[in-house]
Amino acid sequence: MPKIIVEVMPKADLLDPAGKAVANSLQRQGHSAITNVRIGKRIELHYEEAPTPKQIEDAKEIAAYFLSNGVIEDVVSVSVEEL
Amino acid sequence: MPKIIVEVMPKADLLDPAGKAVANSLQRQGHSAITNVRIGKRIELHYEEAPTPKQIEDAKEIAAYFLSNGVIEDVVSVSVEEL
Incomplete structure (x- = not known):
């Protein structure tokens, strides 16, 4: 099934308390590197058929205005996966 | 900064109510395709230097046993990004 994968991350200059907690825990477990x-977030949009160029453009807009919050998040990637 | 990117998705045969709500909303907005x-989830592990093969193996184990819940989630990808 063809998919468009949207990847959203918290902005670099923003605190990410859950990420920090995971990092601390991994360091305590000895993963000091x-x-x-x-x-x-990783969001999959599923399509019946391979998305057209117009649908890929639409997906980029959906990623920017609907799936992410531009104040605190960046869309790092919008990619098509045709399987 | 070198990173290992871990991607985790809910298992295919599991309900994803948040995803379903987004899908319904997009369809109401006319994105019927x-x-x-x-x-x-998309989780970034940050490293000071490019991860060694041992650290990449460790990251795969961390992804399977610490960053995901094998009962309800699949690790779909563990990849190295060296920037």
Whole structure:
């Protein structure tokens, strides 16, 4: 099934308390090479058929205005996966 | 900064009420080609230096046993991003 994958992350200059908690816990477990952890979202939009260029453009707009909050989040990637 | 990106999605045969709500809303907005939406997680592990093969193996284990819940989620990808 063809999909468009939208990846959203908290902005770099924003605190991410859940990510920080995971990073601290991993360091306590001995994974000292991991300096930080950030937790974002991976959203799959499913299509019946391979998305047209227009639908890919629409998906980019949906990612920017509906799936992410531009004040605190960045859309890091919108990619098509045709399987 | 080198990163390992872990992508986690709810299992295919599991309900995803938030994703379903987004899908319904997009369909009401006229995006009828989008048949379904699934919402998962994208987790970045940050490293000071490019992760060694051992650290990549460790990250796969962390992804499976710490960052995801195997009962309800699948790790769909663990990839290295060296920037």
